[in-house]
Amino acid sequence: MSISKKQVDEVVIRFAGDSGDGMQLTGGRFTETTAVVGNDLSTLPDFPAEIRAPAGSLAGVSAFQIKFSSKDIHTPGDVPDVLVAMNPAALKVHQSDVPPGGTIICNSAAFNPRNLKLAGYDSNPLEDKTLDDYFTVYSIDMSRMVSEACKDLDLSPKLVDRSKNFYALGLLFWMYDRPLKSTEDWLAKKFAKKPEIIESNVRALNAGYNYGETTEIFTTRYTVDKANLPPGKYRNVVGNYALSMGLAAAAERSKLELFLGSYPITPASDILHTLSAWKHLGIKTFQAEDEIAGITSALGAAFSGSLAITTTSGPGIALKGEAMGLAVITELPLVVINVQRGGPSTGLPTKTEQSDLMQAMYGRNGEAPMPILASSTPGDCFYVAYEACRIAVKYMTPVMLLTDGYLANGSEPWIVPDIKELPPIDVKFADKSNIVDGQFMPYLRNKDTLARPWAKPGTENLEHRIGGIEKEDVTGNVNYDPENHHFMVKTRALKVQNIANELPPTDVFGEKSGDLLILSWGGTQGACRSATEALVNDGKKVSHIHLRWINPLPNDLGGLLIKFKHVLIPEINLGQLIKIIRAEYLIDAIGLNKVKGKPISSAEIQDNVKKILEK
Amino acid sequence: MSESTQVKYTRKDFTSDQAVRWCPGCGDYSILTQTQKVFPDLGRKKEEFVFISGIGCSSRFPYYMHTYGFHSIHGRAPAIASGVKISRPDLSVWLVTGDGDGLSIGGNHTIHLLRRNIDLNVMLFNNRIYGLTKGQYSPTSEVGKVTKSTPLGSLDEPFNPLTLALGAGATFIARTIDKESKHMQEMITESYNHKGTSFLEIYQNCNIFNDGAFSNFTDRDTKSDTVLWLKDGEPMVFGADGNKGIRLDGNIPTVVELGDKWNKDDLLVHNKKDYMIASMLSNMTSKPDTPEPIGVLYAVDAPTYEDNIASQISSAVKNKPKSSIQDIINSGDTWVVK
Ligand SMILES: Cc1ncc(C[n+]2csc(CCOP(=O)(O)OP(=O)(O)O)c2C)c(N)n1
Ligand code: SF4
Ligand SMILES: [Mg+2]
Numbered sequence: 001m002s003i004s005k006k007q008v009d010e011v012v013i014r015f016a017g018d019s020g021d022g023m024q025l026t027g028g029r030f031t032e033t034t035a036v037v038g039n040d041l042s043t044l045p046d047f048p049a050e051i052r053a054p055a056g057s058l059a060g061v062s063a064f065q066i067k068f069s070s071k072d073i074h075t076p077g078d079v080p081d082v083l084v085a086m087n088p089a090a091l092k093v094h095q096s097d098v099p100p101g102g103t104i105i106c107n108s109a110a111f112n113p114r115n116l117k118l119a120g121y122d123s124n125p126l127e128d129k130t131l132d133d134y135f136t137v138y139s140i141d142m143s144r145m146v147s148e149a150c151k152d153l154d155l156s157p158k159l160v161d162r163s164k165n166f167y168a169l170g171l172l173f174w175m176y177d178r179p180l181k182s183t184e185d186w187l188a189k190k191f192a193k194k195p196e197i198i199e200s201n202v203r204a205l206n207a208g209y210n211y212g213e214t215t216e217i218f219t220t221r222y223t224v225d226k227a228n229l230p231p232g233k234y235r236n237v238v239g240n241y242a243l244s245m246g247l248a249a250a251a252e253r254s255k256l257e258l259f260l261g262s263y264p265i266t267p268a269s270d271i272l273h274t275l276s277a278w279k280h281l282g283i284k285t286f287q288a289e290d291e292i293a294g295i296t297s298a299l300g301a302a303f304s305g306s307l308a309i310t311t312t313s314g315p316g317i318a319l320k321g322e323a324m325g326l327a328v329i330t331e332l333p334l335v336v337i338n339v340q341r342g343g344p345s346t347g348l349p350t351k352t353e354q355s356d357l358m359q360a361m362y363g364r365n366g367e368a369p370m371p372i373l374a375s376s377t378p379g380d381c382f383y384v385a386y387e388a389c390r391i392a393v394k395y396m397t398p399v400m401l402l403t404d405g406y407l408a409n410g411s412e413p414w415i416v417p418d419i420k421e422l423p424p425i426d427v428k429f430a431d432k433s434n435i436v437d438g439q440f441m442p443y444l445r446n447k448d449t450l451a452r453p454w455a456k457p458g459t460e461n462l463e464h465r466i467g468g469i470e471k472e473d474v475t476g477n478v479n480y481d482p483e484n485h486h487f488m489v490k491t492r493a494l495k496v497q498n499i500a501n502e503l504p505p506t507d508v509f510g511e512k513s514g515d516l517l518i519l520s521w522g523g524t525q526g527a528c529r530s531a532t533e534a535l536v537n538d539g540k541k542v543s544h545i546h547l548r549w550i551n552p553l554p555n556d557l558g559g560l561l562i563k564f565k566h567v568l569i570p571e572i573n574l575g576q577l578i579k580i581i582r583a584e585y586l587i588d589a590i591g592l593n594k595v596k597g598k599p600i601s602s603a604e605i606q607d608n609v610k611k612i613l614e615k
Numbered sequence: 616m617s618e619s620t621q622v623k624y625t626r627k628d629f630t631s632d633q634a635v636r637w638c639p640g641c642g643d644y645s646i647l648t649q650t651q652k653v654f655p656d657l658g659r660k661k662e663e664f665v666f667i668s669g670i671g672c673s674s675r676f677p678y679y680m681h682t683y684g685f686h687s688i689h690g691r692a693p694a695i696a697s698g699v700k701i702s703r704p705d706l707s708v709w710l711v712t713g714d715g716d717g718l719s720i721g722g723n724h725t726i727h728l729l730r731r732n733i734d735l736n737v738m739l740f741n742n743r744i745y746g747l748t749k750g751q752y753s754p755t756s757e758v759g760k761v762t763k764s765t766p767l768g769s770l771d772e773p774f775n776p777l778t779l780a781l782g783a784g785a786t787f788i789a790r791t792i793d794k795e796s797k798h799m800q801e802m803i804t805e806s807y808n809h810k811g812t813s814f815l816e817i818y819q820n821c822n823i824f825n826d827g828a829f830s831n832f833t834d835r836d837t838k839s840d841t842v843l844w845l846k847d848g849e850p851m852v853f854g855a856d857g858n859k860g861i862r863l864d865g866n867i868p869t870v871v872e873l874g875d876k877w878n879k880d881d882l883l884v885h886n887k888k889d890y891m892i893a894s895m896l897s898n899m900t901s902k903p904d905t906p907e908p909i910g911v912l913y914a915v916d917a918p919t920y921e922d923n924i925a926s927q928i929s930s931a932v933k934n935k936p937k938s939s940i941q942d943i944i945n946s947g948d949t950w951v952v953k
Contacts, residue, residue, distance in 0.1 A: 032948055035948065035950070036948050036950050038950060038952065182948060226952075229952045230952070231951075231952050231953055232951070232952060233949055233950075233951050234949060234950050234951070234952060235947045235948060235949045235950075236947070236948065245940060245943060245944055248940040248943070249940050249941075249944070251940075252939060252940050252941075257702060259698065259701070259702050261694075261698060278940075278943070279927055279928045279931035279932075280928075280931040280932050280934065280935040280938055281938065281939070281940060281943075282928055282932065284701060284702060284924060284928070286697070286698070286701055288694060288697075288727075289694075289723055289724065289727040290723065292691060292694065292724075293691070293693075293694035293697070293723075293724055293727070296687070296688075296691040296694040296695045296698065297694045297695065297697050297698030297701070298698055299687075299695055299698065300667070300685070300694070300695035300696060300697065300698025300699040300700075300702070301698040301699065301701065301702035302698075303685055303695070303698075303699060304665075304698070304699045304702045304703040304706070305702070305703070306702040306703075308698070308702075322688050323688060323691065325688075326687060326688050330685075416944055416945055416949060417944065418941070419940065419941055419944065457662070457663070457665045457683040457699070457703065457706050458662055458663055458703065458705060458706060459662060460660075460662045461662070462662070463661065463662055463681055463682050463683050463684075464683065464684070465631070465633075465666075465677050465678050465680075465683075465684035465685070465686065466684070466685055466686070467677070467678070467684075467685060467686030467687065468670075468686065468687060468688055469686065477633065478633070478678065
């Protein structure tokens with residue numbers, strides 16, 4: 001029997017196993033190699049909520065999905081073509097997502113009575129043939145193969161067994177025709193001080209690859225051509241990392257010192273970790289005693305002239321509410337980043353959700369408007385972070401940036417930007433020219449932006465006091481006058497609204513009028529774009545608008561929305577943007593709302609659109 | 616710290632144009648006056664001073680100082696001030712707070728500030744009451760305090776701010792009294808000179824909601840017997856004619872009469888670097904049998920948080936000079952699409 005090579009456009013692989021099986025790492029290596037091979041890709045890690053759930057339990061299953069393609073793709077895929085299940089629990093949790101005809105590869109060594117029981121199997125699914133009617137199942141004793149390959153190494157059997165994820169990786173590399181070299185190089189660097197570990201992993205990797213090559217179990221190998229991506233230099237990038245780079249780029253372009261005040265929380269902590277490692281860029285990170293101290297320390301740094309950032313997730317935003325109001329009334333630049341996760345309360349810490357939009361809009365006492373923008377893809381996190389900083393210092397306002405767990409941990413190929421080509425961030429601190437009749441006027445505004453001057457402590461003759469009590473226009477003195485309060489409330493709102501004047505015209509994907517418009521914000525962008533492409537191919541009059549800015553909304557949005565018979569708003573919440581759109585434009589938008597802790601699929605959106613159009 | 620300035624300031628230079636709005640007779644007035652009086656002599660440029668406060672009567676303080684100032688939200692001044700000092704170690708940062716602001720809603724921030732030893736100066740106005748919200752008991756009110764929220768008397772034990780600060784790792788703790796202008800000026804200056812967090816508790820009379828809370832220590836007739844003025848390196852003597860002192864009986868501070876039985880050599884000598892003495896003194900707060908220690912209880916040198924940050928950064932920069940975020944953006948596995 002010979003092995004045939006089959007060319008396919010796109011593939012979705014899901015690696016699943018116990019938390020201790022190294023699935024995230026395996027997925028990460030497959031991703032890096034796939035990126036270098038030149039496919040477009042999108043990834044979705046799925047972490048267990050428990051850090052140390054019992055080995056082999058359902059709660060301890062960790063997964064990583066990658067979709068790669070010879071075409072431009074927007075999502076990590078709805079359903080896997082191949083599921084790698086390293087133990088029974090992983091099979092149990094993920095098998096239902098594999099469509100009939102899909103491939104399942106299992107490490108049979110892990111299908112022992114104990115693990116089967118933990119996963120709730122009465123009999124071994126690899127032996128009772130229950131799967132065979134629906135799937136192509138490969139049951140491979142990876143543990144034994146790896147131990148064979150490493151038998152002459154001076155390593156404990158336990159350590160050797162840890163390499164079995166590289167066996168699976170090697171096999172998948174063979175199946176999809178990818179080179180081993182970059183992984184071997186990576187191992188050599190990562191374990192430079194532990195040559196035996198390098199050796200065992202490299203042997204496992206090769207053993208997996210050779211298993212595909214020499215046994216005749218596999219009949220087909222697949223090739224996926226390079227994607228036709230826009231020209232440029234690429235790297236693969238994860239959302240939280242891209243976001244950190246965007247902040248640092250803003251610091252460099254504005255020539256401000258970056259200050260991060262933060263308190264650890266999933267899935268935002270990686271931003272704190274990343275920026276803390278960049279001390280050589282002069283970045284100051286402060287792990288505060290709680291989220292309130294995270295934002296207030298940042299506000300103190302903003303008052304002192306730093307580019308101030310605070311990062312957290314929804315529960316932390318709840319704690320920061322009062323301080324955000326203080327930033328609104330003192331009109332200091334501050335970027336507040338919410339990497340959203342499932343709520344309410346602790347909710348689903350490791351899962352994704354878009355349910356904090358209302359919190360971002362209204363989660364403060366008083367009339368306390370904040371500009372709000374949201375990232376659409378992992379790579380976009382870089383640009384929105386930069387944009388949030390630019391707007392914060394230009395308008396002297398706190399800015400809310402929303403990402404989510406899916407964007408934060410997901411990755412995609414990304415054109416390496418030249419930060420010199422980003423829009424400038426010109427900061428001009430107040431100086432003597434801001435003194436009127438011998439007095440510095442901290443609330444004398446710029447006529448265009450309505451921004452107040454930013455006066456750095458230490459500057460001669462600009463001594464002034466700010467605070468949370470209502471300010472008198474111009475002087476900034478404490479003031480309880482009703483007219484002044486009304487004026488200041490309106491001015492703060494107008495300042496935020498004015499940002500809309502500099503937003504570019506809204507980009508409509510597809511025709512500018514038609515039967516249905518899909519309107520999205522945040523991480524649902526990819527699924528909405530894929531769905532639109534498929535529907536348009538299918539002859540449907542469907543278009544897509546994705547919003548980067550939610551507050552203010554683009555000035556031209558209302559005019560665009562009314563050109564469509566229907567407006568569909570898919571969100572991973574019970575309908576939050578839709579409330580804003582309905583209130584703002586009085587249109588009868590339709591919601592598509594799923595709150596399952598995972599991205600909405602393109603297929604669900606397509607089905608929904610078709611139903612609406614059939615009516 | 617910047618080199619001393621040539622400019623000669625007066626009290627007026629530190630007085631803002633805003634009308635002071637505390638109740639007539641409030642102890643806060645004296646604190647403001649003493650601060651405005653000593654600041655010209657600290658030898659530092661006026662624009663380098665920053666006052667940060669939370670919420671409370673006491674926290675209105677920054678509005679009246681003609682320096683940089685930030686009147687923030689309830690309890691959070693320590694965190695704001697930390698951000699100011701970490702980002703700008705060149706500034707002289709002062710934090711004004713109350714017993715409710717700093718020890719109740721902001722207690723968490725206060726203890727973390729102290730353990731980090733950020734070089735800023737805390738002035739805690741302790742009137743043992745919530746002034747601004749019109750007279751509820753506070754975390755420093757004595758047990759049994761009858762207020763609107765505790766009509767039958769408060770039940771919880773008060774904090775002793777100096778013991779709390781010491782336990783949190785403070786490197787400088789001191790106490791003064793609103794009515795003692797000269798002493799307060801000295802304490803403000805000592806706070807300023809201490810490198811690290813200085814924690815100054817100021818007994819402040821709220822004549823509206825807790826009048827006389829400290830009258831024992833301020834009344835002419837009683838104060839010489841009730842106050843122990845601490846002087847570093849000197850025996851602990853007090854009393855109208857300096858006729859009493861503190862002697863250790865085992866480990867217990869005990870009041871003795873100087874005369875036939877005891878003389879000065881038998882008394883405990885204050886050493887502000889001695890943690891055990893500081894701990895003992897702070898525990899003498901408002902006890903029936905011992906006088907109230909007033910002055911610098913404890914002052915030791917220790918590295919500051921912001922200096923440590925700065926040195927981590929400078930060695931990181933030294934290891935990777937001239938690097939920029941563009942290098943990081945460019946790094947990792949890259950490939951070119953033509
Ligand atoms: C979040 C919040 N909670 C409650 C209040 C109401 N409040 C203002 S000041 C204060 C207590 C102030 O007491 P203290 O700190 O002792 O200051 P004092 O007025 O006595 O100087 C309270 C409860 C507030 N402003 N903000
Ligand atoms: S209420 Fe008390 S503390 Fe507040 S201003 Fe009046 S006297 Fe002073
Ligand atoms: Mg008080």
